[in-house]
Amino acid sequence: MRFFIFILFSISLATYSVQAQTDTLSENREFLVRDGLPNFFQKLQKGGPVSIAYFGGSITEAGNGWREQSLKWFQEQYPKASLTHINAAIGGTGSDLGVFRLQQHVLVHKPDLVFVEFAVNDGSQQPAKIHKAIEGIVRQIWRQNRKTDICFVYTLNASMAPSLLAHRMPNSVRAMEEIANHYKIPSVHMGLEVIRLDRQGKLVWGGKKEEFPDKVVFSPDKTHPYSDTGHRLYTEALSRAMQEMKTVGRPGSHAVPKPFVFDNWEDAQMISVQSLTRQGDWQELTPTNDTVARQLRNRFPYLIKSNQPGASIQFKLKGTMAGLYDVIGPGCGQYAVTIDGTPGALYPRFDSYATYYRSHYFFLPTLEAGTHTVTLTVSPEPLDKAAILKKRDQTITDPRRYAENAGYASQLLIIGKLEK
Secondary structure (H helix, E strand, O other): OHHHHHHHHHHHHHHHHHHHHHOOOEOOEOEEOOOOOHHHHHHHHHOOEEEEEEEEOHHHHOOOOHHHHHHHHHHHHOOOOEEEEEEEEOOOOOHHHHHHHHHHHOHHHOOOEEEEEOOOOOOOOOHHHHHHHHHHHHHHHHHHOOOOEEEEEEOOOHHHHHHHHOOOOOHHHHHHHHHHHHHOOOEEEOOHHHHHHHHOOOEEEEOOHHHOOOOEEEEOOOOOOOOOOHHHHHHHHHHHHHHHHOOOOOOOOOOOOOOOOOOOOOOEEEEEHHHOEEEOOOEEEOOOOOHHHHHOOOOOOOEEEEOOOOOEEEEEEEEEEEEEEEEEOOOEOEEEEEEOOEEEEEEEOOOOOOOOOEEEEEEOOOOOOOEEEEEEEEOOOOOOHHHHHHOOOOOOOOHHHHOOOEEEEOEEEEEEEEEO
């Protein structure tokens, strides 16, 4: 009897192993259909207006990349459909910012399909954090409209190659696949053909194309693909997947199971700093009166700045998370943060890439449930900008551009609600 039970137990373990193994992406499974994209394809086939949101980082943001190429492919396949797209990608940002900006940048446009691309930018994040953010994105989308289809797409860079060459998923992809499995969301690893070419010795990850005439050169920097090589391979992979998905699933509302993680970030939101209490000299910047606001006009509907040490922004939050969507650049300094009267860490708004201005963000440590008073103060403590830039062999050629130590602010990133 014990032997019989052991045999049954062994068989069930083997069956589980096979199921687990076949439900991962490999060189032979560059996509998983799961419940498909039935509502999206039904609208395409009927020729009605269809909106696609491309939600991710710089790889998706790039012009003439997989975003624009795939949109063109859809239009060629479904010429009667009226296609529009939302470029909701921001370079240098991951799903942790994405879940907070989703409502303003994506859902307000009421898309029919959302492509979610954060695998590269989430590469250094812990799986637990990825679970919270990615699940929060899924649940926010379906909280607004359960007929909106979602597809996870995975890009890659050279640092992910060793795992993929060893037939293992990178950690960020594995974490996202766990959410995809839980919600039956289709996923496409758009870079597995890149790995196949690498294994065959036919691909170079980074460099100038003219220096490798007999190879496929993926990108100039091992991350951001060339349009006609890396991005083309991404688009071809996506089109193969879409051909298989177009007849899968039944149109209707997606089922929303219990959360994968109970403390996911479904309630994340982004709120303008416009109404917050300020002390000191703060300037409201607009594209007509400020070059930084003009450069970042597509990022910030409202932007303020202070270069006065001690100038502060204060808010009261009943919740567990707070952060700031702001600016990093040559004239930025750092914020000193005080929580409930206790001084905390300094948050530099200058890094080794800060030879230009770009949108960025930071988060405070997780707060205990309850009401907290948070003060962000422009620190009088200067940064050694020359030393920071030297980490990437950059030098300060025009000291005037780096003279200020200002703080910029646009939107709070919170889980909870603001209180007066």
